[in-house]
Amino acid sequence: MTELTRRQRQIFEFLRDNYERFAYPPTLDELCESLGMASRGSLHKHISALIDAGLIEPFSGSKQTGIRLTAQAQRDYAACEHALPYVGKIAAGKPIEALADVHYLPVPALLKSDKPCYVLQVKGDSMKEAGIFDGDWVVIEQRDYARNGEIVVALIDNHEATLKYIEQSPGKVLLIPANSAMTTQIYAPEQVQIQGILVGQMRSYRAH
Amino acid sequence: MTELTRRQRQIFEFLRDNYERFAYPPTLDELCESLGMASRGSLHKHISALIDAGLIEPFSGSKQTGIRLTAQAQRDYAACEHALPYVGKIAAGKPIEALADVHYLPVPALLKSDKPCYVLQVKGDSMKEAGIFDGDWVVIEQRDYARNGEIVVALIDNHEATLKYIEQSPGKVLLIPANSAMTTQIYAPEQVQIQGILVGQMRSYRAH
DNA sequence: TTTTTATGTTCTCTTTATGTTCTCATTTTA
DNA sequence: TAAAATGAGAACATAAAGAGAACATAAAAA
Structure with a gap:
């Protein structure tokens, strides 16, 4: 697993900290808006990286219903880092x-x-x-x-x-x-x- | 490994003591600001020396995602300070x-x-x-x-x-x-x- | 069913951020 | 005085990030 870039970490932390605020698993477009981005395509690159890193996953298989944090993503992530x-x-x-x-x-x-x-x-x-x-x-x-x-x-x-x-x-x-x-x-x-x-x-x- | 100069040691100690304060692995520009320097190029010389000395390393290979203390440096630091x-x-x-x-x-x-x-x-x-x-x-x-x-x-x-x-x-x-x-x-x-x-x-x- | 819309994916292109390599001036030290 | 260390800043290479078009297909609507 390759290391995250700064923006990727930012986006992951945003997801981790704001996930509950979304009524449904957020879609790329919703995330774009929340993050102040204009391009779904750009965001998709970051999301893919986070999926590769095992931190988030598509909500249900490959269907088009938003993304969610993987089980204990927050915990695992913290565990690699510090305390x-x-x-x-x-x-x-x-x-x-x-x-x-x-x-x-x-x-x-x-x-x-x-x-x-x-x-x-x-x-x-x-x-x-x-x-x-x-x-x-x-x-x-x-x-x-x-x-x-x-x-x-x-x-x-x-x-x-x-x-x-x-x-x-x-x-x-x-x-x-x-x-x-x-x-x-x-x-x-x-x-x-x-x-x-x-x-x-x-x-x-x-x-x- | 060659001896550190005074400034190099200063900068390393700054990094060691303040690393946690950076939300993300700091970039040269961020470090410049924290250290009150105006030139990325100047700082780069010191950073290179510290990398050669094995005290710090690029965060993620050679990519542009900031620098961090090496594991060894962290251990040594822990040994002197918090242990x-x-x-x-x-x-x-x-x-x-x-x-x-x-x-x-x-x-x-x-x-x-x-x-x-x-x-x-x-x-x-x-x-x-x-x-x-x-x-x-x-x-x-x-x-x-x-x-x-x-x-x-x-x-x-x-x-x-x-x-x-x-x-x-x-x-x-x-x-x-x-x-x-x-x-x-x-x-x-x-x-x-x-x-x-x-x-x-x-x-x-x-x-x- | 068929059509439309929403959503994710892939691509190219541009812009920005970051690290690197210089030169030159100034300060510190031997 | 000479050498080393330090710092400013310009110029450059390239990674990272973003915009937007085009497309595939799942979901929803007609």
Whole structure:
């Protein structure tokens, strides 16, 4: 993937920051107007470059219905550049509590992988025997599969998110807490969607 | 690699210190303005020298999209400025195992205090019930006193260094492990020299 | 269905931005 | 004083960006 030019970055950032403002996936003509450009053809060059870079995609196959950001384009893009996005808090049994405004946390290379990562703050004690405490920050590699024994962020029934050890066998998935007061949960594979793998952890001992 | 001139060093330091302020990799014209220069051609000479020295590079091949610091320069910078000295390993019951060559670890501001800090790697399980495991990195604020209940790096009898909870009362000092298999040690105050306080912690889950 | 319109794509051409290479003058340093 | 360093500015080459025409085809309308 070749590096973006300045204008391409500008346009991507415009899309990233203003995408919600469009009622429908914006067409080239609409984008031209928003960007103050007169030529669809010129814009198309930039859009193509962004598609090649994997940052945006046609809304539905090759049909003529506008463009949209690729899944997590914003996140990936940020990940290549500087710090990691801090996206919210994760507590066993609840959806990830997303922040209205994602901000970015510098994270030592030591604690990341070379894949896109993001940061969550842990709520609750479900992993305390693994040394992961309430309030700790965890660095999560974005990935949709796991090896047994890894600690994963899993979304259950499209609703609850949780941080647990995983054990997968044919027909069932075990999500195992590191807290003897809690019990292992057993699910059907289709109930569990892996959202990432724990690769790093940080704790601050200062009072807040 | 030839030596930098004074101006070249000045310009490099400016770049290093202000790189983040540029929304996009800066162009020669932008740099001219920032540096208060009138001539792109003059600046170009310095920039070329810095490229030859391996400190900066064109952002994207030879294309016209501005310049950036090389990865090496960024690392060096991080090492001098934002990073903490990694001085060695600490295991209960032994002196700190100092490294021959101290190197530097970038540490998020979140995990430090505003006082001088350094980094140790933990050996052993004496604090495992406090979620501090073998292999973790701990950020230590350099300080020679502690409040009761803080986790400290303590030097005992000028010989052993250890990471423990501290409880001080008139005439005695308790160093308390967070491991029910280990016992609290009681010392006379003059035996114990506090070397720092735990303020942050990091763990990597990647295999090494 | 057929026709029309909207949308994306491809192309050429022009303009602008950016980096590069000069010369020359001035300042700093040995 | 001589050499090196620095800076201004002109001239140039080329990458990047933009305008606009022409076309293909999906979507919508008749």
